[in-house]
Amino acid sequence: MTISKAAYKAKLSDSIGNYEDVIQILTESSDFHDSSLRLLLVGSLRNRITSLRTSLRTIKSCKEKLDPSDLSKGLTSVINEICEELSKLIMDESEDVIRLIDDNILMYCNDHDKAFCNKLKGDLMRYRAEITTGSERSSNIKASVAFYEDSLQLARSCTEKYPIDPLYLGTILNYSILKCDLLNNPEGAITFINRALLAVKESNETLSPQSEQLIKILNDNISKWEQGSKNLFTSAFF
Amino acid sequence: MTISKAAYKAKLSDSIGNYEDVIQILTESSDFHDSSLRLLLVGSLRNRITSLRTSLRTIKSCKEKLDPSDLSKGLTSVINEICEELSKLIMDESEDVIRLIDDNILMYCNDHDKAFCNKLKGDLMRYRAEITTGSERSSNIKASVAFYEDSLQLARSCTEKYPIDPLYLGTILNYSILKCDLLNNPEGAITFINRALLAVKESNETLSPQSEQLIKILNDNISKWEQGSKNLFTSAFF
Numbered sequence: 001m002t003i004s005k006a007a008y009k010a011k012l013s014d015s016i017g018n019y020e021d022v023i024q025i026l027t028e029s030s031d032f033h034d035s036s037l038r039l040l041l042v043g044s045l046r047n048r049i050t051s052l053r054t055s056l057r058t059i060k061s062c063k064e065k066l067d068p069s070d071l072s073k074g075l076t077s078v079i080n081e082i083c084e085e086l087s088k089l090i091m092d093e094s095e096d097v098i099r100l101i102d103d104n105i106l107m108y109c110n111d112h113d114k115a116f117c118n119k120l121k122g123d124l125m126r127y128r129a130e131i132t133t134g135s136e137r138s139s140n141i142k143a144s145v146a147f148y149e150d151s152l153q154l155a156r157s158c159t160e161k162y163p164i165d166p167l168y169l170g171t172i173l174n175y176s177i178l179k180c181d182l183l184n185n186p187e188g189a190i191t192f193i194n195r196a197l198l199a200v201k202e203s204n205e206t207l208s209p210q211s212e213q214l215i216k217i218l219n220d221n222i223s224k225w226e227q228g229s230k231n232l233f234t235s236a237f238f
Numbered sequence: 239m240t241i242s243k244a245a246y247k248a249k250l251s252d253s254i255g256n257y258e259d260v261i262q263i264l265t266e267s268s269d270f271h272d273s274s275l276r277l278l279l280v281g282s283l284r285n286r287i288t289s290l291r292t293s294l295r296t297i298k299s300c301k302e303k304l305d306p307s308d309l310s311k312g313l314t315s316v317i318n319e320i321c322e323e324l325s326k327l328i329m330d331e332s333e334d335v336i337r338l339i340d341d342n343i344l345m346y347c348n349d350h351d352k353a354f355c356n357k358l359k360g361d362l363m364r365y366r367a368e369i370t371t372g373s374e375r376s377s378n379i380k381a382s383v384a385f386y387e388d389s390l391q392l393a394r395s396c397t398e399k400y401p402i403d404p405l406y407l408g409t410i411l412n413y414s415i416l417k418c419d420l421l422n423n424p425e426g427a428i429t430f431i432n433r434a435l436l437a438v439k440e441s442n443e444t445l446s447p448q449s450e451q452l453i454k455i456l457n458d459n460i461s462k463w464e465q466g467s468k469n470l471f472t473s474a475f476f
Contacts, residue, residue: 003308009316012300016293016324055254062250070241078247086254 004031011037014044023096027104035108039116042105045097046120049090053127056086087131094124112161115154119171122147126178141182148175163199164207169214172196176221186225193218242269249275252282261334265342273346277354280343283335284358287328291365294324325369332362350399353392357409360385364416379420386413401437402445407452410434414459424463431456 003011006029013021022041032038059082066075101117109117125144129137148171155161155168162168172193179189197218200207207215241249244267251259260279270276297320304313339355347355363382367375386409393399393406400406410431417427435456438445445453 003311003313005312005316008308008313009320012297012316012320016297016320018320018323059250059254070246073241074243075241075246078243078250082247082250082254082256085256 003037004029004033007032007034007037010041014041017048019045019048023100026100030108032108035113038105038108039113042097042101042117042120045093045100046123049093049097049124049127052086052090052093053130056083056090056131059083059086090127090131094128098124111154112158112167115151115158115171116167118147118151118154119167119174122151122171122178123174126174126182129178129182141178144178144182145175148178163196163203164205164211166208166210166214169196169200169211169218173214173218173221176218180221180225190222190225193222241275242267242271245270245272245275248279252279255286257283257286261338264338268346270346273351276343276346277351280335280339280355280358283331283338284361287331287335287362287365290324290328290331291368294321294328294369297321297324328365328369332366336362349392350396350405353389353396353409354405356385356389356392357405357412360389360409360416361412364412364420367416367420379416382416382420383413386416401434401441402443402449404446404448404452407434407438407449407456411452411456411459414456418459418463428460428463431460 006025010022010025010029010032013019013025022045026038026041059079063076063079066079070076098121101121106114106117122144125140125147129140129144132140151171152168152175155165155171156163158165176189176193179192180186197215200211200215244263248260248263248267248270251257251263260283264276264279297317301314301317304317308314336359339359344352344355360382363378363385367378367382370378389409390406390413393403393409394401396403414427414431417430418424435453438449438453
């Protein structure tokens with residue numbers, strides 16, 4: 001594989017979790033040779049925000065474990081303080097990554113790569129919606145919907161991959177989670193998934209292991225949602 | 239468990255990898271109630287440095303994978319640059335943690351806890367020795383030896399735990415790695431381990447699962463060293 005110095009540094013920096021350097025290199029260097037590496041790195045930046053989101057959920061869940069003596073000592077305020085810090089990080093870093101995609105990544109993308117980027121932006125806007133309220137939350141949901149819709153449309157246009165494309169199915173999965181969790185519409189989410197699964201069936205194509213796994217998760221989610229369990233965290237990490 | 243606000247914040251910060259806050263709280267607050275939590279947090283800070291050391295080894299190992307065309311593009315300099323950054327982080331952070339132990343932790347320690355702290359300091363000095371040269375390396379090795387020796391002496395004085403104490407056996411393990419890898423003395427390391435294993439045998443005590451695991455690693459290391467394999471990375475993380 002031919003790789004430039006900057007791309008190599010970004011790759012190594014990513015492997016040791018030095019995301020500041022990854023962002024800097026992606027912003028400053030156009031000399032990547034290999035475009036798939038760029039997308040891999042942006043995906044990794046999104047994963048970092050996903051792990052902040054996991055931390056936020058972990059800390060929030062600590063609230064339920066506090067007993068009355070903890071409450072009197074003000075431990076709730078400690079939790080709230082950390083939650084605020086994590087929320088701020090999620091807001092700031094998601095903004096950085098979205099800006100990076102818009103200013104430094106999309107220009108190198110073919111349609112399928114653009115679908116990937118729009119899915120990432122949809123995911124990030126969904127995370128932002130989860131931690132905001134009122135009109136800010138509404139506009140984050142709206143933006144997430146728009147990015148997921150764009151991603152699906154672009155992925156559908158790649159006719160040699162659609163409808164069994166893992167990227168397409170992953171977008172269906174994450175978008176359906178938004179429909180269920182944030183738009184409060186499990187029935188709509190189920191119908192939406194079923195339509196995608198029907199297209200897969202009708203295509204008669206051989207599935208990759210990744211697509212098979214996604215279809216399993218989609219079916220599992222339908223079962224859970226039909227049983228009324230809404231708090232579902234499985235989503236697609238690519 | 240009764241816990242102070244500061245201790246609770248440190249615990250949550252540790253759980254989400256916010257080590258700056260952990261260091262700050264351990265430095266500024268004496269209000270921990272629970273001393274074992276203090277040690278847990280310092281151990282976690284050491285683990286963070288251990289993971290920097292793992293990153294450094296990963297990046298160094300990339301050098302061997304470079305082909306001639308990579309070399310001509312100057313990719314070696316990228317690796318060297320990242321290795322320098324990681325080495326600097328290891329040096330800076332180990333210094334911070336050792337200072338924290340000396341100024342803010344030892345004062346609350348009984349002898350067994352002091353043995354734990356000295357083992358940590360021995361580990362950190364060993365990491366520093368690995369990435370320094372000349373007289374700096376020699377003095378880091380010397381300091382590591384002194385800390386491990388202190389730890390063993392303190393652990394031996396806890397007669398109700400010695401010689402099957404996991405902390406004691408973990409110190410034997412890590413100190414033997416220093417003897418083999420940095421003092422270049424595998425025979426000495428083997429003799430040293432065998433003496434500790436003999437004391438375990440003669441004690442006729444029932445072993446905890448942790449001690450049993452350590453004894454297995456110690457025996458594995460002896461086998462590998464007897465076969466002349468020196469590059470052994472298994473060590474005790476507590």
